[in-house]
Amino acid sequence: MNEFELINQLQSRVNGWMPAEVESALLGIGDDAAVLQCPAGQQLVVTVDTLVEGVHFVPQSSAADIGFKALAVNLSDLAAMGATPAWFFLALTLPEVSPRWIDAFSHGLSVLSEQSRIQLCGGDTTSGPLSVTITAMGLVNPGEALTRGGARPGDLVVVSGFCGLASYALKQIEQGARPAEKAVQAMNRPEPRLKLGRLLAGKANACIDISDGLAADLAHIAKASGLGAEIELWRLPVPAELAGLPQVDRWEHQLSGGDDYELCFALSPERAVELKEWAEQADVELTVIGRITSGSDVQFLREDGGRFSPARRGFDHFPGVQA
């Protein structure tokens, strides 16, 4: 298998789902670049994320899980913007080409690309230490993209699904334990909240996906909006797998674990009546966990009236370097 055969295998596998009637790239894989037609009256949403072996996944990770997750983390960014997926580009760096690895990788990728109806339009394959960079592009109606700024004092803070499962699974594996299947799924096969993001487009005041941890990502919304937030810890939805943990350990996973890929958004209180319908349509729990304040920081309130400070606030790739 040479470089061209590799690309062909990837393409046929990942785009195999595409029915002929789908509006596709004008020119896809196989030239110097792809040519795309952005539909009139739509805006383009573009995001890039890299997964590196040893940082974002362990050497034992299955190729299928790596393929799935590399696309999932990018789709999660599109979801957080309220965009509908359209096209993606894959830059794959591999130490060697194992046809079996490629087959499993492209299978994992294709499960999600088919489900989310996003077309592989190009990329690059190079030899080197294993890493996957995906550029994902989506479409949104003008002015409806969800940003981190735009929250208003009094807005409800809402979170989808459950936070903390992925980091709990990782910690269990590090300790030699075998995590529950649902936690492993949360870590290896996160489900991007695309349906929810589309429902929120033009309606939520601010939105972010929880990749760095709820505390850090909510702080991004607060900072970009020039405001603060108050979270009532007893309102955080508790996944069954974390229910038996000491309260503080659980909060650390829920607030700082990261790798969750749920959406956290700020919503005008008068829209609260719509939450139930959105939850049903997007098939995901939606929980009001606090509100946006006119302050300048994010507070975590305990039911006894005290406050809680997570030991770490999210993931920084380069925390220790001095400028």
Added chain:
Amino acid sequence: MNEFELINQLQSRVNGWMPAEVESALLGIGDDAAVLQCPAGQQLVVTVDTLVEGVHFVPQSSAADIGFKALAVNLSDLAAMGATPAWFFLALTLPEVSPRWIDAFSHGLSVLSEQSRIQLCGGDTTSGPLSVTITAMGLVNPGEALTRGGARPGDLVVVSGFCGLASYALKQIEQGARPAEKAVQAMNRPEPRLKLGRLLAGKANACIDISDGLAADLAHIAKASGLGAEIELWRLPVPAELAGLPQVDRWEHQLSGGDDYELCFALSPERAVELKEWAEQADVELTVIGRITSGSDVQFLREDGGRFSPARRGFDHFPGVQA
């Protein structure tokens, strides 16, 4: 310097050139994704290329050269499509953050981003083995994108500039010699032929940039067009630095060296009169080196009537793996 400071430094350095009146991204760096408005009536051209340490550059390469070249190879793909650069995204994987390295890297990048008026709109920074993946996006009038297909029998094969310098410089360095400055420039700071690409848009019948070597890339045009080609070796422009080499060694560099980033295009003979003006406007040599044939392979003709077969035809990242 943490991850956020790193991104801020990159952004201010690389986009520092942008005058306020330039049409910019609706939403750039700093959210989950960028939001872009593709101008009405334009098509979008998208390309992705990765540079990996030890594969595309040596560990001794300067950070400024890496920054320059990572963007250059992507702009070269836009040039080959006839596109005008618009936006780019940077996925940077670094083993550690040295503010000095980042400063030099972003300087090299900014020299070319300013020159080619392309805006950094987002990306990702991760820790891991050094590699740079850039996604570059450009614009082209509908139907005017240059592809590899579309050449016609009898078309002239034209090449810009000089081929072989970059691979000659690399070989000299590998042999412990000190290559001429112009060869080092060709290797470290290739000049994407953007002006030429724009002049050719809608006029050339097929076009490619010479990253894999003239022989391999011309074969891509021939294959995509379902045709062959004949190259008259004595017409190949000879860079002064290669003039003293034995003929066969020179041909190997010119035909198979790769890393050249010149454009090779197929042109209807009736357009030949325009070559002189294009060369002046784009400030680059344009040389007719052969023609497209109704055959199915690419032939290299010697002046004595014989034929020449390059020992290797371009660069394959994964040549040795069996399917």
